Amino acid sequence: MIRLRDITKRFGDIVAVDDVNLSVPAGRIHGVLGRSGAGKSTLLRTVNLLERPDRGTVEVDGVDLTRLDHDALRHARSRIGMVFQHFRLLHNRTVAANVALPLKLHGTPRNLRATRVRELLELVGLPDKADAYPSRLSGGQRQRVAIARALASGPEVLLSDEATSALDPQTTIDILDLLVKLRAELGLTILLITHELDVVTRICDSASIMTDGAVTESGPVADLLATPGSQLGSQAFRLPDEGVSLDPRTGLEITFTGAAVGDPVVATLVNRFGLDVSITDAAVHTTTSGTVGRLRLRLPEGTDPVPAVEWLATNGYGVRRA
Ligand SMILES: Nc1ncnc2c1ncn2[C@@H]1O[C@H](COP(=O)(O)OP(=O)(O)OP(=O)(O)O)[C@@H](O)[C@H]1O
Known part of the structure; x- marks a missing residue:
């Protein structure tokens, strides 16, 4: 110790x-x-x-x-x-x-x-x-x-x-x-x-x-990675163009851990919430205490993501829009 x-x-x-x-x-x-x-x-x-x-x-x-x-x-x-x-x-x-x-x-x-x-x-x-x-x-x-x-x-x-x-x-x-x-x-x-x-x-x-x-x-490590906005997370899931923040109107960043890694979250957004998202970036890190992934999506302009965001947040995903 x-x-x-x-x-x-x-x-x-x-x-x-x-x-x-x-x-x-x-x-x-x-x-x-x-x-x-x-x-x-x-x-x-x-x-x-x-x-x-x-x-x-x-x-x-x-x-x-x-x-x-x-x-x-x-x-x-x-x-x-x-x-x-x-x-x-x-x-x-x-x-x-x-x-x-x-x-x-x-x-x-x-x-x-x-x-x-x-x-x-x-x-x-x-x-x-x-x-x-x-x-x-x-x-x-x-x-x-x-x-x-x-x-x-x-x-x-x-x-x-x-x-x-x-x-x-x-x-x-x-x-x-x-x-x-x-x-x-x-x-x-x-x-x-x-x-x-x-x-x-x-x-x-x-x-x-x-x-x-x-x-x-x-x-x-897994907790730091899973926390949206953490320093470790922002280094591990670096945006391709460093420093570019998400567009709050169309950008959605989802962080997931543990069992959620295998969940069909994109299919849920498309089928359940009618959001035709496209994936702009995705990465997964396997740590000694579990897997942490981050997915960046672009929403179609003019859609209302609020119900989906609420569903994600209540189902254990970390969500960030800007
Ligand atoms: N013996 C020393 N005398 C004077 N300044 C020192 C000494 N050792 C370290 N420093 C200073 O203390 C600060 C921290 O240095 P340190 O080597 O601990 O950083 P570090 O994070 O390990 O960097 P690096 O990865 O380059 O080794 C630096 O500003 C360095 O110049």
């Missing part, structure tokens, strides 16, 4: 993180999405106190890290793994030596290290790469090694700083699937930062959007 309370971090005049509150329950994956410079990295780095906040408390598994002395903090940090965009492997060491490094620093005996490294490489899908050097591995394989290293000390929390940003789309999916598998098998709590919306919609249970240091939206 991670709980950040009232976190503020300044660099001179810059308020990198501005009074942020954020909780990730044990075993959940939370994504922080935001543009470059929004404060995501700084926020993430406060969780293991790589950045000490100017204000606020950082609780990991019930312990307030900001109150710990040097030794206790070192111990607490071993329960928090971290992975980075550019992997940060030691290139003159083998894969096995990279993964073993945290164990060595912890004083784990050599024979136990070897067993643990084998288990970890098995876990991340690289059982036959122990003796390879990082330079001979693909980006995805390097990130797997970095994940194995981050898990070496048996952390309960994994922090991911843009772990897939340097990877191609298919490798990104493979690494995200690996994180989901690790969460299931090890019960990890994962906090990740990203500027890629797909990372959030694919694996995160909940998400926050950061803008200029502040969290401007937060909640379960």
